[in-house]
Amino acid sequence: MTHSDKPTPLKSRASGPLTGKVRVPGDKSISHRALILGALAVGETRISGLLEGEDVLNTAKSMQALGAKVERTGDFAWKVQGVGVGGFAQPKAALDFGNSGTGCRLVMGAVAGCPISAVFDGDASLRSRPMRRILDPLEKMGARVASTAEGGRLPLTVQGARDPLPITYKTPVASAQIKSAVLLAGLSAPGTTTVIESEASRDHTELMLKHFGADITSVFEGAHGRRITLVGQPELHGATVIVPADPSSAAFPVVAALIVEGSDVVLSDVMTNPLRTGLFTTLREMGASIEESKARGDAGEPMAQLRVRASKLRGVEVPPERAPSMIDEYLVLAVAASFAEGTTIMRGLQELRVKESDRLEATADMLRVNGVKVTVSGDDLIVEGRGHVPGGGTVATHMDHRIAMSALVMGCASDQPVTVDDTAFIATSFPDFIPMMRSLGAEFS
Numbered sequence: 164m165t166h167s168d169k170p171t172p173l174k175s176r177a178s179g180p181l182t183g184k185v186r187v188p189g190d191k192s193i194s195h196r197a198l199i200l201g202a203l204a205v206g207e208t209r210i211s212g213l214l215e216g217e218d219v220l221n222t223a224k225s226m227q228a229l230g231a232k233v234e235r236t237g238d239f240a241w242k243v244q245g246v247g248v249g250g251f252a253q254p255k256a257a258l259d260f261g262n263s264g265t266g267c268r269l270v271m272g273a274v275a276g277c278p279i280s281a282v283f284d285g286d287a288s289l290r291s292r293p294m295r296r297i298l299d300p301l302e303k304m305g306a307r308v309a310s311t312a313e314g315g316r317l318p319l320t321v322q323g324a325r326d327p328l329p330i331t332y333k334t335p336v337a338s339a340q341i342k343s344a345v346l347l348a349g350l351s352a353p354g355t356t357t358v359i360e361s362e363a364s365r366d367h368t369e370l371m372l373k374h375f376g377a378d379i380t381s382v383f384e385g386a387h388g389r390r391i392t393l394v395g396q397p398e399l400h401g402a403t404v405i406v407p408a409d410p411s412s413a414a415f416p417v418v419a420a421l422i423v424e425g426s427d428v429v430l431s432d433v434m435t436n437p438l439r440t441g442l443f444t445t446l447r448e449m450g451a452s453i454e455e456s457k458a459r460g461d462a463g464e465p466m467a468q469l470r471v472r473a474s475k476l477r478g479v480e481v482p483p484e485r486a487p488s489m490i491d492e493y494l495v496l497a498v499a500a501s502f503a504e505g506t507t508i509m510r511g512l513q514e515l516r517v518k519e520s521d522r523l524e525a526t527a528d529m530l531r532v533n534g535v536k537v538t539v540s541g542d543d544l545i546v547e548g549r550g551h552v553p554g555g556g557t558v559a560t561h562m563d564h565r566i567a568m569s570a571l572v573m574g575c576a577s578d579q580p581v582t583v584d585d586t587a588f589i590a591t592s593f594p595d596f597i598p599m600m601r602s603l604g605a606e607f608s
């Protein structure tokens with residue numbers, strides 16, 4: 164996906180109370196996985212609530228290019244006719260994942276277990292992100308990689324293994340993308356593939372593999388880790404997947420409701436998998452009123468309705484072991500911390516440096532240009548909250564959807580409006596963010 168060269172800036176200014184009930188779009192992690200596992204299954208997979216954002220649409224296109232039949236049957240409703248484990252066909256052209264690390268890295272794993280070769284590419288942001296962390300284990304499993312870019316960056320070619328080897332792999336960092344790539348390649352290997360992680364990352368791949376019929380187990384390992392074992396060469400069967408609302412997208416209206424005085428916002432069907440809810444835990448520790456009701460669990464993932472009311476927040480210390488469960492939410496947490504009274508210290512954020520942008524520096528810049536006192540100390544982010552934010556700054560989004568949305572949320576309650584230089588990348592994960600926030604009362608112009 165290429166964006167127009169002309170940036171689309173937007174200004175966010177303080178509004179009256181935010182009110183109403185919304186359902187944010189389907190979870191991005193689950194949407195990617197539903198398409199990929201649907202493509203690797205035998206038979207038909209029906210997906211409802213799919214996130215129709217650019218990242219996921221690029222994964223859908225790649226599944227089609229690899230031989231699966233992927234069809235949109237209605238609003239957020241999709242049907243996939245799979246080719247079976249190991250059954251991908253040689254794609255005719257390069258696979259373009261646009262801005263999406265998840266799509267690119269998970270499909271690399273799936274391709275590594277098939278006897279085909281595929282070129283992987285993406286936009287300037289994705290081309291700058293490290294791929295060695297994925298390629299290392301895939302090479303151990305028998306895949307071969309050719310890259311002309313430095314450090315195994317995109318564009319690169321993966322030649323999948325004819326006879327993939329099962330491995331036991333300890334991930335060097337807590338990353339669901341690394342874990343998932345190994346497990347997806349392991350589907351085609353005989354015997355058991357094991358992934359050990361010292362900090363548990365989101366477990367959607369494990370839950371969904373089970374849902375599609377794989378023999379997979381996950382046990383605790385050490386204080387915070389997991390050992391995941393997958394029996395290779397299963398026959399995955401097509402399944403029904405109901406995609407819950409994305410907690411990483413819900414994070415934006417949640418924080419907006421907390422900081423805009425008098426707000427009362429309800430969010431339905433938000434996924435509450437504990438490996439994704441670190442932000443809500445942290446906000447509650449800061450004094451946030453977030454009430455959960457209507458808890459249910461369709462298709463292996465828990466979800467609930469959240470009612471969020473404007474709250475006086477106080478600074479807290481966020482421990483490093485919480486990072487995997489809120490890794491994409493630190494940007495908007497930093498916004499909440501700016502409106503809190505007191506200092507918030509977020510520790511162990513090294514992984515933020517290798518996302519769509521260097522999110523540690525970009526978050527600090529976002530706050531700084533809006534008059535908030537902030538320090539990056541090693542891999543820690545320290546925000547000095549003063550109960551209000553001066554605003555008045557223009558935020559550089561660096562091709563990063565979450566910076567754009569966080570900055571617009573900040574403007575909802577700052578003394579002066581906040582401008583973002585480009586909103587185009589919001590479409591990667593939350594295409595209706597702007598109209599949805601306006602429907603709650605946000606003033607974007």
Ligand SMILES: O=C(O)C1=C[C@@H](OP(=O)(O)O)[C@@H](O)[C@H](O)C1
Pocket residue numbers: 191192193265337338339340341343365490491514
């Ligand atoms: O597996 C996934 O769906 C994701 C894993 C995380 O990345 P890492 O695996 O690099 O931590 C997260 O940041 C990303 O938005 C989605």
Ligand SMILES: C=C(OP(=O)(O)O)C(=O)O
Pocket residue numbers: 218262263264265266491518519565592
């Ligand atoms: C890091 C993110 O996604 P990805 O790694 O898929 O680009 C994100 O959505 O914040």
